[in-house]
């Protein structure tokens with residue numbers, strides 16, 4: 120009699136434990152609790168049966184039944200805590216908390232400045248073209264009238280890929296490529312990456328330029344100045360003054376370096392412009408007849424101008440930055456300002 124009872128108590132305990140552990144929701148667990156531990160559950164029934172046992176076996180059987188019930192109750196408690204830990208109940212969810220904003224990407228300030236420069240020239244009538252970053256010596260130097268011993272060909276400045284291939288040191292090869300492709304009128308701007316063996320506060324081994332070229336009949340130096348004045352007004356502020364200083368580039372004759380009135384002091388002189396009142400922004404000039412010879416343009420029939428500007432330099436002047444390396448350090452605190 121008593122051994123049967125004890126066996127039954129153990130079975131109820133193990134079924135109860137299994138049911139509690141298998142419950143996947145609080146509702147399921149509660150149903151199992153009622154079935155086993157409830158006032159009319161299986162353990163309650165067991166206790167009733169205990170009353171019918173003979174007096175002499177009752178203490179031992181009772182002890183056994185209590186132990187089984189206590190064990191099942193412990194399993195129930197553990198299952199309940201586990202469910203509460205894992206579950207998101209209504210109390211633990213505060214729907215009034217602000218959401219977490221995703222951090223969206225944005226265009227890099229150099230890409231934005233390049234696009235802005237191109238948009239200004241597009242509005243003036245120029246087309247936008249792109250060309251290879253790995254160039255031949257021919258397009259990067261030879262067809263641009265660089266004599267073989269010109270310092271710009273020096274190993275110091277140029278990354279060579281092979282004897283004849285190099286990373287373009289400027290976007291000027293696009294002048295030759297554009298003129299080869301079509302006859303005048305040619306109105307192009309060519310943005311892109313350029314490379315030089317140079318690295319300090321104002322030089323980066325990879326930087327960006329926008330090249331410009333306009334060739335047609337009767338184009339003069341006055342047209343160059345007009346276009347660049349218009350560009351400076353759009354890029355900086357409407358009354359930005361520019362000045363042209365005589366300079367030298369192998370592929371332009373005459374050549375000029377172009378300055379804008381200092382964006383900080385307006386020309387009075389300050390730390391940014393080294394008290395000169397002017398900031399250099401680009402190189403330019405009238406296309407050299409020697410370059411026309413490489414693309415079979417007749418210099419008696421056509422004339423034109425070219426210019427090349429540094430995107431980093433324009434961005435630094437526009438936003439008052441003093442270290443070119445900031446652009447490439449991927450510091451979101453810096454980049455997110457723009």
Ligand code: DAH
Nearest residue numbers: 289291402403404425426427
């Ligand atoms: N390619 C020159 C450089 O990187 C810049 C330049 C000067 C471009 C004069 C031109 C130009 O088109 O006419 O230093």
